[in-house]
Amino acid sequence: MxxxxxxxxxxxxxxxxxxxITTTSYRGAFAPAPAAMWTDSWTEFDPQNKVYPAVTQTVSANITTNTTWTTGNVYALGGQIYVKNNATLTIQPGVIIRSTAPGSGLFVTKGAKVIAEGTAASPIVFTSGFAAGSRSRGDWGGVILMGKGAYNINSGVNNIEGITPTADTEFGGGSAPDDTDSSGTLKYVRIEFAGYNYGTNQEINGLTMGAVGSGTTIDFVQVSYANDDSFEWFGGAVNCSHLVAYRGLDDDFDADNGFSGKVQFGLAVKEPAIADISDSNCFESDNNSTSTAGTKFTSAIFSNFTLVGPTYRATLPNGGTLADRHRRGAHIRRNTQIQIWNSIFMDFLDGVVLDGATTQTNATNNTLKFRSNIIAGTAAAKVVVAASPTTYDVATWFANGNNTSQTASAGLLTMPYNADGSVYTGLDYRPATGSAALTGADFSTLSNESFVxxxxxxxxxxxxxxxxxxxxxxxxxxxxxxxxxxxxxxxxxxxxxxxxxxxxxxxxxxxxxxxxxxxxxxxxxxxxxxxxxxxx
Structure with missing residues (x-):
């Protein structure tokens, strides 16, 4: 000591x-007042109208030697910029990176690193190059990290989708993965209006992590207005904390292909009028696209998330019309063994969906865990099964996991909505007085983990x-x-x-x-x- x-x-x-994993007495992302929300100071909940300074430098060439982007400058991405040849790109606090080039993005290749360490007072911002009021989802590509960790199909390697495969788009360690690999640091970073669509089912996300190893630091990162998923992990073992997924089009947190990291403290906020044609969920998790066992199961642990769905806001006078492809708080499918703990799911159509026989078997065997969570205000059902077999006793599984539910979300959080549903700024996602979220957290059966x-x-x-x-x-x-x-x-x-x-x-x-x-x-x-x- x-x-x-x-x-x-x-x-x-x-x-x-x-x-x-840090033990807490409360469920959800935030401790009760008077403790401040960890989103204070560095986040931005109105990036559409945020005024950013003009570009001072345009980056058009790949980064092949150690390079620093310095405080006081505003950089533009002139296209797909690759950090390669084991180079390190250092981004100093307060740097703003803007882009209007279609499909542009920052691609950190295997062996290379980005050290983007902002502060609460001076976060680093990746955002649209368009003027305030004229920004849209998909204005540019996003941030893509490619590591040497495990990827559970395709001989352990894959390429970033939608882009012509080359050595610069490859991630995964093949037959000898290194799950401790480092792609650098993202800390106090915002990523706004990213997620370029290169073709049908060929999109990149706000933050894409391809086989990223646990030597990487991902902490205090907000992804806003993504045109696909906000955060997606394709294999790897990177540990993450303090993540915000804000008003994205598709899934907020998507874990696939053997991802085995630990992720704690996250906030997601859905917008009623925006949903993807493929269905928009908060959590989505697969082992892989074919449900096979692969070389490593998707077994990531997520704990202490607060997930604000779209259904209640859509009932408020100016909350917006609910898009018909909004679906689930968590879509758990295709043989995944994900674990979700101590989290709040409120105001989704469905709470949690166990999809498919392999997934249900994992739930029975307790390799897939959904424990000590709260589901509130679901419009359809708090927990259901999808696909064959539909006879699985999902209600008993839910109850045995120390999970709780309440019909309405009222009284759960201090102020998750304003009176007419139109405002997203200045809200308070801490537990309300008397909330079920103040108690009930459980870490006692979270196996093989170290705790603080x-x-x-x-x-x-x-x-x-x-x-x-x-x-x-x-x-x-x-x-x-x-x-x-x-x-x-x-x-x-x-x-x-x-x-x-x-x-x-x-x-x-x-x-x-x-x-x-x-x-x-x-x-x-x-x-x-x-x-x-x-x-x-």
Whole structure:
């Protein structure tokens, strides 16, 4: 155990890597108030009208040597730009990349890396090159990472769909995959209006991850207005956290071809009027297109997601007409062994669908898990089967997984919609007072995983009360950076700072506080501790 003395106030942690599942007492993506939502500061929920600066440099050639895109510049992608020859592209905080070239994108080939490390205050943004108010899904291609990890068919390799196959479009490690491979870092990154359609069923996504290894960091990434899936994993073992899928056309989180990473803390928000011809789901997962066993099963673990479907918003006065291809909170099919834990599915037509005999067998054998989730406000059924056999006792399977349901979604989250359904900004996805999401999380039977437990963190503050400043004594088993925030009793944020883990000693807390009662909230890797302090 490490004893850490903090004297600072922090707003958002920078969280180095993600290889563990963090236990929580709550279900869904967000801790209850007064803890802030981790989406604060760096996300953008109105990118259509966001004013971005003009392009200063156009990139038209592939990147074959180590290259840096620097803060203060706005770059345009002149086409399909490949980072190749084991080169590293470094993108500094605050850089904006805009594109209007059809099918353009950033393709990071096997062996190459992108180091895109923004901050909460200065995220890196990939977006449309068109003016505010004129942007559309599919204005450009997207971000594509290609790694050396496992891919469970086709001799372990594949090519990015829709593009003429070459060595630069290939991903997967073949007969000797490396699931620890690194494609670099995406941290505090937004990807907007991506997902180019090269032909029928030949699209790329907002963020495409082809056999990406666990040496890669994917943390605090928002994909908005994607023209296909927001996030899709084709094999590999990359671990991800703090993902936002916002108003995409097709699926929000799509896991296929032996993907085995751990993904925790995610938000998805559906738009009623927009759905893909192939059906739009929140989760979709296959083992592969033929349902065969392959060399490795899709066995990714997803935990603590909040998934806001389209059906209730469509009933509000200006929420929009519900497109007829909106379907399921989770479409689990084709022999997948995915695991979904401690998540909230609200306002979908169907909650979770077990599709096909192989999938149902995996559910029976407990290699496919759907546990401790909440399904609320489904228009059709909370859990169903699809395709033969249709006699599977899915209701018992759902109940045995410690899952719960409620007829309406009201009272579950603090403010997931505005009164008329037209507004998507300024909403609050934290559990409401008395919500079922405040309790019921379960990690006890999540096998073969390491945890960061609440029991491994303790917080004391002294002197308390204090006439001057406070010292925080924080004991932790983790090396991750730490969030500390101070709130008054109305919930207003009073003070915040950002300090890296190695620099947190000998900081000062509360010097400028007025006399009164405050809540100090310490957050590390989404373990949150809060304590009341009194300033005399």
């Amino acid at each position: 490490k004893k850490i003395y903090l004297f600072s106030m922090l707003l958002l942690a920078t969280f180095t890597g993600f290889s563990q 437990s609440d029991a491994e963190f303790s917080l004391t503050v002294y002197p308390n009360p204090s006439a001057e400043s406070f010292k925080i004594n924080y004991i932790s088993s983790s090396n991750d950076d730490v969030n500390v925030a101070a709130y008054d009793l109305t919930g207003k944020l009073v003070e915040s700072r950002n300090v890296k883990f190695e620099d947190i000693n000998n900081q000062v807390v509360g010097n400028d506080f007025n006399a009164g009662v405050y809540i100090l909230v310490v957050k590390q890797a989404n373990v949150t501790k809060a304590i009341k302090v009194i300033k005399n």
